[in-house]
Amino acid sequence: MFSADILIPAVLNGLVTGAVYALVALGLTLIYGVLHIINFAHGALLTAAMFAAVFAYKLLGLDPYAAAIFLTPFFFLLGYGLQRFVIGPAAHGEDRNILLVTLGLAVVIENALLYAFRADTRTINLPYAFDVIEVGVTFLAVPRVIAFIVVFAVALALWLILRWTDTGKAIRAVSKEKLGAELSGIDVAHIYAVTFGLGTACLAIAACLLIPIYYVSPNVGDAFVLIAFTIVVLGGMGSVAGALIGGLFIGVVESLSGFYLGESLGQIGIFAMFILVLLLRPSGLFGVRT
Amino acid sequence: MKGLVPIVGAVALLGTVPLITSSNVVLNFLVLVFLIALVGQGWNLLGGYGGQYSFGHAAFFGTGAYVTAVLQVRYGVNAWLGFGIGIVAGGVVGAAIGALSFRAGLKGSYFALVTLAFAEVLRIIASVAPITGAGVGTLITLDLRPEALQFQSRAPFYWIILGLVGVSLILIRAIEDSRFGAYLIAVRENEDAAEALGVDTTAVKLGAMTISAAITAAGGCFYAQYFLFIDASIAYGPWISVEALLAPIIGGTGTVFGPLLGALVVKTLGELGKFATGDAPGLDLVIYGCVLIAVVAVAPRGIAGMLSDLRRHFLSPKTAMPPSLRRDHG
Numbered sequence: 001m002f003s004a005d006i007l008i009p010a011v012l013n014g015l016v017t018g019a020v021y022a023l024v025a026l027g028l029t030l031i032y033g034v035l036h037i038i039n040f041a042h043g044a045l046l047t048a049a050m051f052a053a054v055f056a057y058k059l060l061g062l063d064p065y066a067a068a069i070f071l072t073p074f075f076f077l078l079g080y081g082l083q084r085f086v087i088g089p090a091a092h093g094e095d096r097n098i099l100l101v102t103l104g105l106a107v108v109i110e111n112a113l114l115y116a117f118r119a120d121t122r123t124i125n126l127p128y129a130f131d132v133i134e135v136g137v138t139f140l141a142v143p144r145v146i147a148f149i150v151v152f153a154v155a156l157a158l159w160l161i162l163r164w165t166d167t168g169k170a171i172r173a174v175s176k177e178k179l180g181a182e183l184s185g186i187d188v189a190h191i192y193a194v195t196f197g198l199g200t201a202c203l204a205i206a207a208c209l210l211i212p213i214y215y216v217s218p219n220v221g222d223a224f225v226l227i228a229f230t231i232v233v234l235g236g237m238g239s240v241a242g243a244l245i246g247g248l249f250i251g252v253v254e255s256l257s258g259f260y261l262g263e264s265l266g267q268i269g270i271f272a273m274f275i276l277v278l279l280l281r282p283s284g285l286f287g288v289r290t
Numbered sequence: 291m292k293g294l295v296p297i298v299g300a301v302a303l304l305g306t307v308p309l310i311t312s313s314n315v316v317l318n319f320l321v322l323v324f325l326i327a328l329v330g331q332g333w334n335l336l337g338g339y340g341g342q343y344s345f346g347h348a349a350f351f352g353t354g355a356y357v358t359a360v361l362q363v364r365y366g367v368n369a370w371l372g373f374g375i376g377i378v379a380g381g382v383v384g385a386a387i388g389a390l391s392f393r394a395g396l397k398g399s400y401f402a403l404v405t406l407a408f409a410e411v412l413r414i415i416a417s418v419a420p421i422t423g424a425g426v427g428t429l430i431t432l433d434l435r436p437e438a439l440q441f442q443s444r445a446p447f448y449w450i451i452l453g454l455v456g457v458s459l460i461l462i463r464a465i466e467d468s469r470f471g472a473y474l475i476a477v478r479e480n481e482d483a484a485e486a487l488g489v490d491t492t493a494v495k496l497g498a499m500t501i502s503a504a505i506t507a508a509g510g511c512f513y514a515q516y517f518l519f520i521d522a523s524i525a526y527g528p529w530i531s532v533e534a535l536l537a538p539i540i541g542g543t544g545t546v547f548g549p550l551l552g553a554l555v556v557k558t559l560g561e562l563g564k565f566a567t568g569d570a571p572g573l574d575l576v577i578y579g580c581v582l583i584a585v586v587a588v589a590p591r592g593i594a595g596m597l598s599d600l601r602r603h604f605l606s607p608k609t610a611m612p613p614s615l616r617r618d619h620g
Contacts, residue, residue: 097590104580104583115573233403268411275408
């Protein structure tokens with residue numbers, strides 16, 4: 001039962017799934033790191049992006065990986081607009097209000113999708129969905145391997161943006177010292193919106209990576225976002241590296257606990273870990289205690 | 291106690307409705323309004339007065355509902371007794387979650403997250419555990435006798451839920467006047483300052499959460515008895531967590547009548563939405579979400595806040611604060 005032949009494939013599969021979790025968590029942690037709010041609309045936005053990818057395929061015949069090229073800038077603008085014109089003005093700068101506004105957005109998006117598309121689950125059939133490649137002792141599905149590689153590319157791109165571009169520097173400045181950044185002439189409302197846009201754009205990419213291997217229904221985002229919350233808390237709120245490592249770790253934990261305990265108990269394992277981390281070390285394993 | 295007259299007056303006035311009409315549509319509508327008002331009043335004590343925003347009040351609602359139902363169905367406990375035990379059980383769950391999270395120092399978004407997570411854990415457990423009927427749910431056997439807390443007509447249910455709302459209104463009003471209430475508001479306004487002045491903030495928050503959970507659990511007990519059926523996604527589902535905070539926020543957080551006003555507005559809007567488009571799933575929640583955002587954006591103190599602003603504006607224009615001085619913390 002604990003032999004390497006079983007364990008290694010389970011771990012590899014977990015790592016590959018975990019990479020997509022990490023991408024969802026990356027968007028969440030980026031927004032938290034700068035705006036210091038938890039975006040409760042994150043899951044609903046992921047669902048919206050997944051629906052967009054499904055319809056891009058069904059109506060326009062766009063392959064999900066090609067659709068990512070169009071959906072990513074579109075969701076960046078959507079996120080930018082939401083923060084700039086809805087969340088920012090509605091919240092009056094109070095954290096409690098931001099919580100409520102993002103919760104309200106989540107309720108609206110999820111139920112608008114439910115109203116429009118009913119509770120049916122949808123999938124798309126891609127010719128290459130079941131292709132596999134051999135990795136050492138096991139076989140991995142091609143779409144999963146693509147997802148794994150893309151996630152690391154996106155994380156690298158994000159890191160480069162934050163490290164080297166003027167906008168990236170402004171984002172880091174705002175996250176460290178909002179007032180100081182404002183005094184140096186940085187447009188904080190704009191930077192907030194850019195950050196929210198980047199976080200939402202991560203979701204569009206995650207959605208396009210997920211669609212070949214997963215289904216979509218109006219509340220599919222809930223499952224991912226609770227895992228993403230766990231990862232973000234585990235990795236430390238606002239830490240990009242923490243989100244990546246945390247995502248891979250959670251993927252492996254889920255894969256192993258699902259393998260040994262069964263599907264529904266495996267789900268509880270993640271929540272139990274989430275609650276434990278929140279209670280014992282809310283700043284996360286990699287975060288700085290404040 | 292000041293402010294008792296409007297409560298007794300409002301409850302007495304509403305109590306005459308079943309004498310005027312026996313329309314099931316009207317009574318059913320008002321029963322649901324009162325149910326949400328009760329559940330929301332629980333949230334209001336912790337969130338409105340204490341400033342601790344819970345996103346998981348379903349944990350208490352569901353516990354009340356399941357304890358009432360399971361005790362009757364599986365252990366033959368009398369329904370009235372089960373109702374009482376359900377309320378206590380909700381309070382115990384509230385105290386347990388509160389003790390864990392407040393001792394760990396969770397506040398703000400962390401507190402919202404952990405309450406949400408606890409509600410989800412309970413939902414998953416209820417959807418697999420045999421004692422709750424797992425995925426099938428629990429059906430309370432039909433037994434239309436007052437001893438079994440079931441009635442032929444809706445009027446007795448109406449008076450019971452109205453009575454519970456009345457008790458919760460008086461309780462909240464009494465807390466407002468008490469030392470505990472003052473401590474709780476101090477925690478909301480500035481927790482560090484309250485702590486520095488010697489308030490045991492953890493104990494105050496814990497007390498508020500226990501009472502809050504018990505009030506919301508009473509709503510769950512009533513739900514089980516009124517509909518005679520619950521399953522995991524009804525009892526512990528996110529919908530009730532949302533409605534619990536929606537009512538007080540729309541009506542006015544930290545006010546006695548806020549949850550009742552808010553529940554009336556929310557349910558009226560939901561019914562109008564259904565009336566306009568037919569009974570489509572999801573539409574009422576779309577409306578609720580939009581209203582939530584709109585209220586936070588334009589009337590952060592809810593309807594009650596708006597009314598008191600208007601009254602101040604018209605009755606004593608000289609003492610009214612200019613809008614720039616109100617709630618403007620940059």
